[in-house]
Amino acid sequence: MSTIQxxxxxxxxxxxxxQAALEALIWSGALPPGARLNEVTLARxxxxxxxPVREAARALERTGLVTVIxxxxxxxxxxxxxxxxxxxxxxxxxxxxxAARLAVACTGEQAMTLRAIVDxxxxxxxxxxxxxxxxxxxxxxxxxxxFSGNAAMExxxxxxxxxxSMLRRRSFDRAGSMAEANAEHRRLLESILAxxxxxxxxxxxxxxxxxxxxxxxxxxYKEGGPRATTAAEKNRATV
Numbered sequence: 604m605s606t607i608q609x610x611x612x613x614x615x616x617x618x619x620x621x622q623a624a625l626e627a628l629i630w631s632g633a634l635p636p637g638a639r640l641n642e643v644t645l646a647r648x649x650x651x652x653x654x655p656v657r658e659a660a661r662a663l664e665r666t667g668l669v670t671v672i673x674x675x676x677x678x679x680x681x682x683x684x685x686x687x688x689x690x691x692x693x694x695x696x697x698x699x700x701x702a703a704r705l706a707v708a709c710t711g712e713q714a715m716t717l718r719a720i721v722d723x724x725x726x727x728x729x730x731x732x733x734x735x736x737x738x739x740x741x742x743x744x745x746x747x748x749x750f751s752g753n754a755a756m757e758x759x760x761x762x763x764x765x766x767x768s769m770l771r772r773r774s775f776d777r778a779g780s781m782a783e784a785n786a787e788h789r790r791l792l793e794s795i796l797a798x799x800x801x802x803x804x805x806x807x808x809x810x811x812x813x814x815x816x817x818x819x820x821x822x823x824y825k826e827g828g829p830r831a832t833t834a835a836e837k838n839r840a841t842v
Contacts (some may be wrong), residue, residue: 605702617651622659624649624827629679630768640669656719665765682766684822688815690763695811698744700790701751702807703800708767713750714796721788728781736781741768743788780817787813 625645627636642653647832654792660677671677682690705713720743727735744764748757787810794802803833805829 609628612793613723618655618658618662620647620818621651621655622662625656625663626765629663630765636679638679638681640677666669669840672756673802680766684819687767687818690767691811691815691818693763694767694817695808696758698748698811700757701748701753701760702795703804704751704753705747706795706798706800706803708752709750709795716746717743717792717795718808719751721785721792724788726782728785733775733781736785737775738806740775740784740788757772775817775821775840777821780821784814792801815820 611715623636626641634640638658642656642660645656646653660669660671664671664677668680670680671675720739724736724739724743725731727739745761748760751757775784787806791803791806791810
């Protein structure tokens with residue numbers, strides 16, 4: 604391998620690592636929707652020069668997580684309510700299909716993994732750890748998708764859900780919402796373990812619709828106090 608080629612590959616590797624670090628900051632909420640990606644601050648925080656941060660921002664623009672505005676810089680993309688609803692609608696189909704597939708092929712090891720995640724989420728609820736619960740919620744959904752055995756479906760789901768994760772954490776602001784969501788996880792898991800593909804699909808789709816309704820309720824009270832939910836939002840939340 605030539606020195607030039609080695610340097611190029613090292614630069615690409617660094618850029619990929621910086622991109623992954625920025626994605627993690629966005630998904631965790633450390634860089635919330637609308638936040639500017641300050642190259643100087645991020646470069647210092649990540650221990651790199653500004654170049655890799657700039658390249659990573661451009662890459663994230665292609666994935667839809669970041670918006671680059673000429674002469675202003677890069678900003679974490681802000682999803683509209685309608686965009687979020689469209690993602691929920693798509694996810695309902697994908698998550699339902701994954702649950703149905705898993706119901707007819709779930710291994711003992713996979714069952715133990717999913718049950719352990721749900722149990723840990725109950726523990727997080729008991730101590731009021733919303734951040735820990737949210738991390739467990741993401742893990743449960745992503746593991747179920749991975750266990751379904753359809754890599755193409757999993758990739759589409761992850762791509763869209765990670766965009767939504769910037770807003771999803773609001774869904775658990777309301778008292779009782781975490782327990783409500785995890786009870787749905789348990790019902791879904793029981794359908795999967797029973798080998799009932801039809802019930803698993805229905806539970807997964809209903810769980811996604813319930814998540815959408817929780818999200819809309821949280822948004823209604825988060826943005827400056829109560830507001831009237833639009834007719835379109837009400838219809839989408841109860842479909």
